[in-house]
Amino acid sequence: MNRINRNRKMRSTESIRNLLKETTLSIGDLIYPIFVTETTDDYKSIKSMPGIEQVPLGKLKEEITKIKKLGIQAVILFGVTNKKDELGSEAYSNQGIIQKAIRLIKSFDTDIIVIADTCLCEYTNHGHCGKINEKGELLNDESVELSTKVALSQALAGADIIAPSSCLDGIVHSIRSCLDKNGFEYLPVMSYAVKFASSFYGPFRDAADSTPEIGNRKSYQIPYTNKREAVRELESDIHESVDMVIVKPALNYMDILSEVRQETRLPVVAYNVSGEYAMVKAASQNGWINEKKIVMEILIGLKRAGADLIITYHAKEVAKWLNE
Numbered sequence: 001m002n003r004i005n006r007n008r009k010m011r012s013t014e015s016i017r018n019l020l021k022e023t024t025l026s027i028g029d030l031i032y033p034i035f036v037t038e039t040t041d042d043y044k045s046i047k048s049m050p051g052i053e054q055v056p057l058g059k060l061k062e063e064i065t066k067i068k069k070l071g072i073q074a075v076i077l078f079g080v081t082n083k084k085d086e087l088g089s090e091a092y093s094n095q096g097i098i099q100k101a102i103r104l105i106k107s108f109d110t111d112i113i114v115i116a117d118t119c120l121c122e123y124t125n126h127g128h129c130g131k132i133n134e135k136g137e138l139l140n141d142e143s144v145e146l147s148t149k150v151a152l153s154q155a156l157a158g159a160d161i162i163a164p165s166s167c168l169d170g171i172v173h174s175i176r177s178c179l180d181k182n183g184f185e186y187l188p189v190m191s192y193a194v195k196f197a198s199s200f201y202g203p204f205r206d207a208a209d210s211t212p213e214i215g216n217r218k219s220y221q222i223p224y225t226n227k228r229e230a231v232r233e234l235e236s237d238i239h240e241s242v243d244m245v246i247v248k249p250a251l252n253y254m255d256i257l258s259e260v261r262q263e264t265r266l267p268v269v270a271y272n273v274s275g276e277y278a279m280v281k282a283a284s285q286n287g288w289i290n291e292k293k294i295v296m297e298i299l300i301g302l303k304r305a306g307a308d309l310i311i312t313y314h315a316k317e318v319a320k321w322l323n324e
């Protein structure tokens with residue numbers, strides 16, 4: 001029998017399209033990044049990320065209240081400081097900006113999940129994610145040791161999830177053992193297991209003031225040409241007992257997201273990074289695209305590709321749209 005398939009019957013009306021929707025996005029899928037600063041007392045806008053501001057400690061209460069009211073359940077914190085040194089000691093100081101911010105948020109009457117980005121690049125004067133030698137090369141084991149101190153100090157401050165972002169060898173293992181030894185056996189580690197060396201981080205480095213003074217991050221982040229290598233990084237972190245994995249950036253890496261989804265049953269998080277945000281903002285400010293529709297299409301695309309959760313600077317706006 002020769003007949004045609006009338007597939008359009010499955011999408012002929014709005015209601016049937018709604019009924020047959022395969023992928024959905026809800027506010028609970030979103031994680032909002034906050035840049036907490038100790039360099040100013042007021043909100044400070046970030047030129048390359050319109051709509052995003054650095055938040056001083058004094059405004060955190062207001063900020064968290066707003067976020068929670070929108071229904072967003074989790075934030076990831078980045079620190080902005082001008083107290084920088086060779087070994088990034090503010091990153092693991094009890095009085096560091098992130099430790100203060102975590103303690104402060106935990107003192108509010110809120111159940112918001114606080115994820116601590118565990119890295120040194122915002123705190124070192126050279127901008128690399130740990131200790132470097134005279135040639136500017138990042139030393140692995142020494143940097144893992146420093147990052148582990150960062151993780152422990154964030155755990156002691158009250159973080160709900162530890163998120164090591166420097167892609168060093170053995171970092172998940174080191175942090176896990178340290179947390180276990182110090183009574184934090186139940187504190188989850190969400191690693192940036194699959195993190196590419198990417199130009200899409202440009203605006204973030206402005207926002208967090210973390211551009212390397214010399215060199216780049218190509219010896220620790222994955223080359224964007226390599227998919228099998230990305231899967232090996234994932235396998236290593238799983239082997240080291242990671243609890244959740246981040247794929248970063250997101251938009252140009254949906255094939256990777258989908259591959260990671262196939263490879264693991266752990267929760268997968270897509271990081272819709274600063275450059276992806278900035279491009280959408282720029283085009284929408286020019287009136288060239290419909291921001292709301294584009295953002296929904298991007299985020300649903302990430303979920304369809306395999307993301308359970310999405311870290312996105314659009315989170316507040318999306319929450320508003322979803323609440324409408």
Ligand code: PBG
Pocket residue numbers: 117119120121122165200201202203204205217272273274275
């Ligand atoms: C490292 C870190 C970076 C981002 C998140 N954590 C920057 C980098 O690796 O250079 C980038 C996030 C973004 O671009 O939105 N602490």
